[in-house]
Amino acid sequence: MDLFWEQFPIVVKALNVGFLQTLKLFFVTLLGALPLGLVISLGSMSSFKPLKYVVKFVIWIVRGTPLMIQLLIIYYFPGLVLHNPIWGGGESGRFLAASVAFIFNYACYFAEIYRGGIQSVPVGQEEAGLVLGMTKTQIFFKIKLLQMVKRIVPPMSNEIITLVKDTSLARIIALQEIIWAGQSFMKGSSGISGAIWPLFFTAVYYLISIGILTILLSKLEKKLDYFK
Amino acid sequence: MAILEVEHIKKSFEHTEVLKDISFSLEEGQVLSIIGSSGSGKTTLLRCLNFLETPDEGVIRVRGEELLDAGKATTLTEKAIRKNRLHFGLVFQSFNLFPQYTAKENVMLARKLQAKELPDFKTRKKEIYEEIEKEAEKLLVQMGLSERMNNYPHQLSGGQCQRVAIARALAMKPDILCFDEPTSALDPELTGEVLKVIRELADQNTTMIIVTHEMAFARDVASQVIFMDDGRIAESGDPQEVFNHPKEERTKQFLARFNEG
Numbered sequence: 001m002d003l004f005w006e007q008f009p010i011v012v013k014a015l016n017v018g019f020l021q022t023l024k025l026f027f028v029t030l031l032g033a034l035p036l037g038l039v040i041s042l043g044s045m046s047s048f049k050p051l052k053y054v055v056k057f058v059i060w061i062v063r064g065t066p067l068m069i070q071l072l073i074i075y076y077f078p079g080l081v082l083h084n085p086i087w088g089g090g091e092s093g094r095f096l097a098a099s100v101a102f103i104f105n106y107a108c109y110f111a112e113i114y115r116g117g118i119q120s121v122p123v124g125q126e127e128a129g130l131v132l133g134m135t136k137t138q139i140f141f142k143i144k145l146l147q148m149v150k151r152i153v154p155p156m157s158n159e160i161i162t163l164v165k166d167t168s169l170a171r172i173i174a175l176q177e178i179i180w181a182g183q184s185f186m187k188g189s190s191g192i193s194g195a196i197w198p199l200f201f202t203a204v205y206y207l208i209s210i211g212i213l214t215i216l217l218s219k220l221e222k223k224l225d226y227f228k
Numbered sequence: 229m230a231i232l233e234v235e236h237i238k239k240s241f242e243h244t245e246v247l248k249d250i251s252f253s254l255e256e257g258q259v260l261s262i263i264g265s266s267g268s269g270k271t272t273l274l275r276c277l278n279f280l281e282t283p284d285e286g287v288i289r290v291r292g293e294e295l296l297d298a299g300k301a302t303t304l305t306e307k308a309i310r311k312n313r314l315h316f317g318l319v320f321q322s323f324n325l326f327p328q329y330t331a332k333e334n335v336m337l338a339r340k341l342q343a344k345e346l347p348d349f350k351t352r353k354k355e356i357y358e359e360i361e362k363e364a365e366k367l368l369v370q371m372g373l374s375e376r377m378n379n380y381p382h383q384l385s386g387g388q389c390q391r392v393a394i395a396r397a398l399a400m401k402p403d404i405l406c407f408d409e410p411t412s413a414l415d416p417e418l419t420g421e422v423l424k425v426i427r428e429l430a431d432q433n434t435t436m437i438i439v440t441h442e443m444a445f446a447r448d449v450a451s452q453v454i455f456m457d458d459g460r461i462a463e464s465g466d467p468q469e470v471f472n473h474p475k476e477e478r479t480k481q482f483l484a485r486f487n488e489g
């Protein structure tokens with residue numbers, strides 16, 4: 001037991017460093033994928049057929065294959081196959097590669113959610129606005145947008161919570177996020193080796209962050225509960 | 229002079245001709261009801277009047293002013309279409325209220341947006357909004373909704389929703405108010421309350437075009453009735469005449485079906 005209390009501060013410090021990287025990947029992914037997803041969803045609804053089908057095909061590929069494979073391909077393909085290691089070797093290169101993979105992957109999921117939200121607003125809403133003499137812009141901002149947001153928030157919340165856990169997949173390209181940090185104590189790090197509890201302890205970080213997110217997102221959902 | 233003149237309207241969707249040469253006119257303060265079987269083109273006609281569809285051919289005139297001549301090559305700008313639309317109001321079968329706004333906000337929204345285009349909006353904003361609010365409240369009271377002004381659509385019954393929708397259309401002060409089967413989505417016990425307010429509007433000489441399957445209502449409230457069949461006006465005229473002594477075979481069949489049912 002004494003040993004545990006000796007190791008504890010060392011482990012927490014290392015896990016905090018890893019968790020910071022996890023958070024960074026999480027926020028960068030959101031920041032990139034939320035707008036990119038909207039662009040992709042507009043592409044997937046385009047009246048220009050070739051664009052629409054290309055975008056739908058890409059969405060199908062991205063959503064139909066594991067994110068882990070996408071990570072590996074994006075990280076290793078340029079260096080091993082094209083002999084052009086664009087990502088560089090260090091942690092920043094790994095982070096960049098992971099960000100690209102996560103943003104693109106999540107943008108495709110978000111795109112489908114946006115599409116669902118946009119298409120769920122009945123045409124009658126637009127027509128009602130039109131016959132009242134409103135412009136298309138007014139109809140979008142004053143009538144449709146909030147109805148879309150209301151329908152987007154619940155599925156979006158699910159994806160965002162999944163993203164928290166999915167960041168751990170970046171471990172596969174040795175990104176030094178929290179799982180990597182926890183695992184390092186098994187092989188040996190900071191004078192501690194053969195310890196498995198730090199890896200298990202990472203779960204606490206996930207549980208707390210997901211707990212906070214769940215509360216925030218359900219607050220948002222409740223805010224939009226005043227209409228149906 | 230007639231408030232509305234519709235001449236030779238034709239409209240096709242892809243390869244089906246839905247409106248085949250529709251002409252009629254309507255006097256100010258009069259009520260026109262349009263009856264006819266499903267698919268005969270009644271909704272399409274109302275949508276043409278409200279510029280939700282563009283006719284392939286034909287002319288629409290309001291108070292002598294030509295709003296549309298489909299034969300002319302010039303396409304209307306969005307602004308012109310918006311202006312034209314405001315001559316007409318449309319009450320939908322499915323209400324199409326804006327769910328995120330209360331009854332009163334539904335009635336005020338378009339008026340408030342419109343007010344922003346006024347030259348003195350910035351300086352008189354408060355007065356203008358108060359005026360709009362007062363008018364909205366007055367309309368809702370007239371619709372029997374004084375207790376429901378601050379309710380959201382999902383808190384209202386179908387009949388109440390439809391009365392909000394009528395108030396919302398009236399708020400724009402249209403020359404001609406169109407109804408597309410305003411009671412078809414309602415339970416029978418709620419139909420009456422909506423028909424009652426439409427009847428009151430008729431008593432106040434509101435110019436209206438009412439597409440309806442409520443035959444008795446169409447007969448009693450209208451000053452003129454049109455029976456549509458397969459994209460044409462098969463018969464039209466005085467309601468008592470058309471309902472009690474139909475001349476055309478198609479009208480007889482149609483009315484017979486209703487009297488049975």
Ligand SMILES: Nc1ncnc2c1ncn2[C@@H]1O[C@H](COP(=O)(O)OP(=O)(O)OP(=O)(O)O)[C@@H](O)[C@H]1O
Nearest residue numbers: 241242244246264265266267268269270271272273
């Ligand atoms: N946007 C459209 N595209 C193609 N066909 C259409 C479109 N809108 C209407 N139609 C067709 O036009 C015909 C007339 O439709 P419309 O809705 O005007 O009939 P209606 O008299 O209002 O019928 P109902 O009593 O069922 O409401 C129908 O055959 C319909 O299928």
Ligand SMILES: [Mg+2]
Nearest residue numbers: 270271272408
């Ligand atoms: Mg119809």
